Each structure stands twice: as C-alpha cells, then as structure tokens.
Amino acid sequence: MLNNxxxxxxxxxxxxxxxxxxKEFKKxxxxxxxxxxxxNARAPYGGRSFYVVYQYTLQAVNHLFSQGCxxxxxxxxxxxxxxxxxxxxxxxxxxxxxxxxxxxxxxxxEAVGNLTKSREVGILGTTGTVLSESYPIEIQKLFPDIxxxxxxxxxxxxxxxxxxxxxxxxxxxxxxxIRALLSQSKNIDTIILGxxxxxxxxxxxxxxxxxxxxxxxxxxxxxDSLTDYLNRHPEIENKCTKNGTIKFETTDISDVFSAxxxxxxxxxxxxxxxxx
Numbered sequence: 001m002l003n004n005x006x007x008x009x010x011x012x013x014x015x016x017x018x019x020x021x022x023k024e025f026k027k028x029x030x031x032x033x034x035x036x037x038x039x040n041a042r043a044p045y046g047g048r049s050f051y052v053v054y055q056y057t058l059q060a061v062n063h064l065f066s067q068g069c070x071x072x073x074x075x076x077x078x079x080x081x082x083x084x085x086x087x088x089x090x091x092x093x094x095x096x097x098x099x100x101x102x103x104x105x106x107x108x109x110e111a112v113g114n115l116t117k118s119r120e121v122g123i124l125g126t127t128g129t130v131l132s133e134s135y136p137i138e139i140q141k142l143f144p145d146i147x148x149x150x151x152x153x154x155x156x157x158x159x160x161x162x163x164x165x166x167x168x169x170x171x172x173x174x175x176x177x178i179r180a181l182l183s184q185s186k187n188i189d190t191i192i193l194g195x196x197x198x199x200x201x202x203x204x205x206x207x208x209x210x211x212x213x214x215x216x217x218x219x220x221x222x223x224d225s226l227t228d229y230l231n232r233h234p235e236i237e238n239k240c241t242k243n244g245t246i247k248f249e250t251t252d253i254s255d256v257f258s259a260x261x262x263x264x265x266x267x268x269x270x271x272x273x274x275x276x
Contacts, residue, residue, distance in 0.1 A: 006239045007068025008033035012060045015043035017196030018075030019264035024223035031242040040252035045078040046128030057083035059276040070239035072101045080105045081134035107225035109138040116190040122181045125194030127152040151181035160197045178208045190214045249274045
C-alpha cells in the first residue's frame, strides 16, 4: 500500500536530458522538493519497442511512487510518446487514481498554436520520437489546421552527451538535419526542439535557422506548463512537499552520472545508484 502523505515531485528520463527540464523547474519553482531518476543503464530508449519503453517507464514511475512522489513528470520525449498514455489510462487507476503522471509532448504541442502564423510547423527529434508520430498526432488533435513536418536527428544526442557539440565538426550534422527539415516546406515558421537534450544546443541550432522561424525549447515550456498545472490543481499541489531539496538517482554508475549530469544541470551534483 502506497503512502498518501505529501512527497517530492518525481522527474524521470531515460538518461541525462531531463536534467535540463529539472534545472528549469528549480529555477521557476525552487521551493519544491524533487527526485530525479535517470535510467542510464538501459538508455537510450529511442530504438526500443513501445512495449519495452512502457515496461521500463512503468518500473521507474512505480519506484518514484514508492519514494513518496504524488506527481511524476516524464521529462523524456520517448517515454512520453511510447508509455505515458498507457500508464495514465491503464495503470494509474490500479496503482493510485489520485496520483498523476505528466509528459512533455502535449505541453510542447500546445505552445505551437499561439506561435505559428503560417500553420506549418517543423519537429526536430530523435529517431524514436519521430517514428512514434506523437507530435503530429498531438498537434492534429489540438490544432487540425496545422501541418507538421518531421526530421530525425540521430547524432545530436551522442554529440551532446560526449561534449562534442561545441566542436566545428558538430555543425555539419546540425546543418544537415536542419536543411533536411526546411527542405520539406518553405512555409515552416515554428520548430519544436523535440528532445530534452536540445536546450544545450539552441545556439548551435539557431545558426542554421532563419531568424524569422521561432524555436520552441522544451525546458522553459515544460516548466511553464508545470507551474500552470500546479496552480490549476491545488489537490495535487498540496501533496508536493516544499523544502527546496533535490535527490538524484541513476540506474548506472553514480560517479559517471554525477560527472556527466553536471553538463546538463549546470551545477555539480551527487547521485545514488538504484536498481529498478
């Protein structure tokens, strides 16, 4: 039986990218307690099947629930695309219907409607996110008049995680994928950066995108969405503790996670290795 006492906000990602989201949470909502869990031992999720991603994500959510979290944010596009809906509809009613699990795709899709004038939107993401069609589906539900174009960027995440994104050679891959997206339509006026790693490379991306095209970076969008959600749902907000603490957990070697995670979080962190 899960404890229904107030607890921290859980933030889950398959690896490091969600730390960019957590960083913005901490900036906008510093008073709350957080637990960050990175499933680094089994990352990346992008090439895995819907079923496997669902199983891994559910394990992570259950772990965060066991740590007292009443609210969990899937700060991972792949987990949001391949697992969120099933967990919300099938698992939460059995586990605890009063707990909540949120994702990153819907808030990003919602932001598009107010930004695009041409009603043509581009999406840059990992291969897994693009193949899932989650963004076109979500945008179509919210804004049937918007046309979407996608481009997979398979090398961007490795470039970020290996700290190669600042080197000149990385620009070749950024430009190549951006050109491939923009070649699909001359009317794209808004681009969603559909990966939580991409806030680190916004400046590099911007170099190859015309200045009239708007970029949607998920760190601020998701933090704004969480702030709005907590304001609209006091029954959940009241179950989130507020001591300003953060706990970092990883399924991989903690020293490795702490060292590499600093790139994404922007500050020194100390993590604990756990088993799911």
